[in-house]
Amino acid sequence: MDAALDPVPEHVAKTFRIELPLLLEAIYLKYHYDFREYAHASLKRRLTAAMIRFNCRTLSQLQERVLHEPAVFPQLLDFLTVQVSEMFRDPTYYRAVREHMVPILRTYPSLKIWVAGCSTGEEVYSMAILLREEGLLERSLIYATDINSQALQRAEAGVFDIDRMAGFTENHRRSGGRSSLSDYYTAAFGRAVIDKSLRKHIVFSDHSLATDSVFAEVQFVSCRNVLIYFNRELQDRALGLFVDALCRKGFLGLGSKESLRFSAHSDAFTDVSREERIFQLKDRP
Amino acid sequence: MTSLTADSLAHRIDAVVIGASAGGVEVLSVLLPALPATLRAPVFVVLHQPPDRRSVLTEIFRRKCVLPVHEAEDKEPVVPGTVYFAPPNYHLLIERGPSLALSVDDLVQFSRPSIDVLFQSAAEVYGRRLLGVVLTGWNEDGASGLLAVRQARGVTVVQDPDTAEAPVMPQAARLRCQPDLVLAPQAIAELLRSLAAPASDASPSPSALPS
Numbered sequence: 368m369d370a371a372l373d374p375v376p377e378h379v380a381k382t383f384r385i386e387l388p389l390l391l392e393a394i395y396l397k398y399h400y401d402f403r404e405y406a407h408a409s410l411k412r413r414l415t416a417a418m419i420r421f422n423c424r425t426l427s428q429l430q431e432r433v434l435h436e437p438a439v440f441p442q443l444l445d446f447l448t449v450q451v452s453e454m455f456r457d458p459t460y461y462r463a464v465r466e467h468m469v470p471i472l473r474t475y476p477s478l479k480i481w482v483a484g485c486s487t488g489e490e491v492y493s494m495a496i497l498l499r500e501e502g503l504l505e506r507s508l509i510y511a512t513d514i515n516s517q518a519l520q521r522a523e524a525g526v527f528d529i530d531r532m533a534g535f536t537e538n539h540r541r542s543g544g545r546s547s548l549s550d551y552y553t554a555a556f557g558r559a560v561i562d563k564s565l566r567k568h569i570v571f572s573d574h575s576l577a578t579d580s581v582f583a584e585v586q587f588v589s590c591r592n593v594l595i596y597f598n599r600e601l602q603d604r605a606l607g608l609f610v611d612a613l614c615r616k617g618f619l620g621l622g623s624k625e626s627l628r629f630s631a632h633s634d635a636f637t638d639v640s641r642e643e644r645i646f647q648l649k650d651r652p
Numbered sequence: 653m654t655s656l657t658a659d660s661l662a663h664r665i666d667a668v669v670i671g672a673s674a675g676g677v678e679v680l681s682v683l684l685p686a687l688p689a690t691l692r693a694p695v696f697v698v699l700h701q702p703p704d705r706r707s708v709l710t711e712i713f714r715r716k717c718v719l720p721v722h723e724a725e726d727k728e729p730v731v732p733g734t735v736y737f738a739p740p741n742y743h744l745l746i747e748r749g750p751s752l753a754l755s756v757d758d759l760v761q762f763s764r765p766s767i768d769v770l771f772q773s774a775a776e777v778y779g780r781r782l783l784g785v786v787l788t789g790w791n792e793d794g795a796s797g798l799l800a801v802r803q804a805r806g807v808t809v810v811q812d813p814d815t816a817e818a819p820v821m822p823q824a825a826r827l828r829c830q831p832d833l834v835l836a837p838q839a840i841a842e843l844l845r846s847l848a849a850p851a852s853d854a855s856p857s858p859s860a861l862p863s
Contacts, residue, residue, distance in 0.1 A: 371799065372829060373803070374803055374804070374805050375803040406747060407747060407748065408745035409743075409745060409755045411776070412755075412772070413757070450756060451758065594726070595727075595753065602727065622756075624723075624725060624726055624739050624754050625726050625754075626725050626727075628728075629725075629726075629727040629728060
């Protein structure tokens with residue numbers, strides 16, 4: 368009989384549940400990255416993959432390596448944070464931004480927009496291109512933040528695999544794009560290099576929704592598919608930052624399956640587009 | 653394997669996970685309408701579908717089912733006697749609580765949502781009180797997931813590949829984890845029906861209460 372078919376002893380799963388918070392605490396104390404309130408199910412998958420990559424049989428072994436081998440943590444951070452996104456992922460979201468938000472954003476003499484959890488930059492450049500198409504980029508500043516500085520460096524470089532551009536182009540078209548996506552990059556040696564004039568309007572910065580505070584007042588926060596990795600307490604903390612960062616009647620955009628329903632801040636917002644998860648801060652009394 | 657009488661299952665099973673791919677809508681149309689209003693276990697379903705399409709699955713099955721049918725939302729607390737579908741292009745995971753969680757992590761077995769991801773996380777939460785069902789499909793998603801259900805001492809069921817429009821997925825699951833039961837869709841429907849608490853000791857489920 369195949370040993371893999373045998374039940375996994377109860378104590379193995381129980382021990383993992385002991386080791387997990389210990390590892391997260393160790394990472395926090397040593398490297399000041401706070402994953403302690405991340406949602407466990409996804410974290411467990413990522414750490415299980417990391418254990419295989421680092422050849423560790425247990426989380427305790429991984430903890431030992433993380434604490435004592437300086438080269439390990441930056442690599443582990445990629446397991447814990449990097450998400451591959453797309454330009455104009457969920458084109459209908461960007462279409463809704465154009466339809467519902469741009470007419471109001473136009474009324475501001477200058478615009479500040481925060482793309483929180485920007486990873487390798489796909490969503491930031493999508494936003495910059497949209498703003499340029501709508502004639503708003505010249506008066507805009509986009510804050511692009513993430514906790515992973517390697518991902519931020521890649522975002523800042525603005526270089527994407529050319530094979531991905533066909534999908535991005537289709538997304539862009541469906542988002543209501545008024546121009547050709549190829550106007551915003553140059554192709555060379557299998558890569559697409561994003562137009563540097565877009566980058567002039569973007570500030571890339573290290574920022575943690577778990578430990579840092581508000582740094583600016585903005586009219587729009589776009590934070591898509593980031594909060595799903597947080598537990599409810601951390602989600603509430605992050606949303607609290609957004610509430611504090613947003614100007615009067617500012618906008619919040621979330622991922623297409625994220626909601627405010629299960630959050631302490633649900634009453635602070637009204638729906639702008641329920642379907643596309645765009646919300647507006649209610650007028651504070 | 654301990655004996656799987658309908659009565660013992662009704663008392664044991666707290667949750668059901670179902671994974672399906674090609675040909676899955678037809679089989680789910682046999683299984684989900686069979687779920688009785690007195691069922692207390694939640695039912696989580698991954699059905700592979702194109703990523704960029706707005707899902708009409710919940711609409712289709714809502715009309716066919718006695719139980720409420722929802723597309724899963726992130727952080728939603730699990731309500732007994734509810735059928736949850738994974739949204740297109742998101743993995744569905746179960747958190748302790750239990751509550752639902754979504755992720756946009758990489759594809760697993762070329763799939764998002766992936767059956768393996770749902771089954772592995774549900775096995776972690778429900779252990780021996782989980783029933784896992786792998787249905788028709790052309791890839792091997794679900795085999796590792798069903799193995800995780802088995803390793804957690806849950807109950808494992810595979811659609812008889814001879815009855816599957818696409819036999820690859822149930823065959824892979826059968827080979828990988830030697831399931832407790834290999835059944836035709838009608839027999840799986842019977843099994844699910846038997847999970848409802850017997851009328852004698854059933855308190856009405858929330859959905860059956862007059863509002």
